[in-house]
Amino acid sequence: MGTSFIPLCAIIAVLIIAFLFASLPQVNHKTRYRVLYAIAIIMLLAVIPISEYMAENTKNSNSNYLLVLIFDIAVGYFCMYIAALLKFNVLKRKNQALENALTEKQQENVAILLEHQNEKQQALQQEELEWFAGKIKVFTEEEQKAILASALSFAEHDLIVAPSISIQPKDECSQQELMYFVCSIFFNMGKKRSDIAGFLYKVFPLYFPAGESALAKKMPGLERVKEKREKENK
Numbered sequence: 635m636g637t638s639f640i641p642l643c644a645i646i647a648v649l650i651i652a653f654l655f656a657s658l659p660q661v662n663h664k665t666r667y668r669v670l671y672a673i674a675i676i677m678l679l680a681v682i683p684i685s686e687y688m689a690e691n692t693k694n695s696n697s698n699y700l701l702v703l704i705f706d707i708a709v710g711y712f713c714m715y716i717a718a719l720l721k722f723n724v725l726k727r728k729n730q731a732l733e734n735a736l737t738e739k740q741q742e743n744v745a746i747l748l749e750h751q752n753e754k755q756q757a758l759q760q761e762e763l764e765w766f767a768g769k770i771k772v773f774t775e776e777e778q779k780a781i782l783a784s785a786l787s788f789a790e791h792d793l794i795v796a797p798s799i800s801i802q803p804k805d806e807c808s809q810q811e812l813m814y815f816v817c818s819i820f821f822n823m824g825k826k827r828s829d830i831a832g833f834l835y836k837v838f839p840l841y842f843p844a845g846e847s848a849l850a851k852k853m854p855g856l857e858r859v860k861e862k863r864e865k866e867n868k
Contacts, residue, residue, distance in 0.1 A: 648677060648709065667724065670717035677710030755823075759789045762819040769815045772806040784837045785816075789823055794833050801838050809841050813852065817859045827853065 651673075763785060770778055780797035787793045803809075813834060820830045831853055835846040842849040854862075 648673065667717040667720035670713045670720065674710045674713035674717060677706055677713060759823060762822055763789065766815060766819045769811075770807070772804045773801065777801050781837060784833070785819070788820070788825070788829075788833050792825075792829070794829070794836050796836050800840060803838075803841050809852075810854075812838060812841055813849075814854060814859060814862060817854055817856075818863050821856050821859055827856075 763782065766785060767778065767782060770781055773781065776799060777797075780799050781801060784795050784797050787795045807815075816834050817830055820833070825833075828850065831846060831850040834853075835842055835849050
């Protein structure tokens with residue numbers, strides 16, 4: 635046992651040193667896993683000198699000889715495993731930092747995109763409402779304000795609010811023309827056909843005495859409205 639005691643103690647000492655070094659918070663992960671890789675290589679290479687040292691004593695039993703060599707190799711692989719684990723943690727942290735940076739960048743891009751979309755949407759709403767205001771000048775000033783207030787609420791919040799006054803039908807603005815005006819602005823804003831029909835019926839009930847279902851059947855389609863609007867803009 636005397637011959638195997640010295641290398642065995644040395645291996646145990648290296649194992650303790652490696653374990654303590656791996657747990658040092660003052661040393662960064664990169665340095666730790668590099669040193670542990672070096673220790674692992676040294677331990678594996680140490681098999682040869684340990685084998686020669688122990689072979690010199692012929693009294694040393696084969697069992698002790700093999701145990702020391704196996705323990706030395708096990709310590710070497712253990713150090714290599716800890717080093718690989720530390721390296722994995724370093725890479726994981728870097729990847730996480732990169733993902734966080736990308737996520738923050740994506741969030742910034744999305745915020746900028748949404749801001750531009752909101753600006754474009756607001757500009758479109760303003761343009762369409764101004765166009766609509768020009769089309770409903772046949773109504774009284776009070777009626778125009780009430781209609782535009784309902785249109786603005788529907789455009790910005792999808793809320794269909796009935797005007798505070800009854801909108802009287804005008805000979806200068808037929809039922810078909812009114813449907814075209816309303817469908818034109820709200821189709822351009824991406825509103826649904828059923829919602830537009832609800833807006834028309836709630837804001838202009840006197841124009842559509844047959845009810846909302848009859849109104850929905852009479853409403854012009856998106857393509858027809860676009861075609862008419864394009865001709866009007868030329």
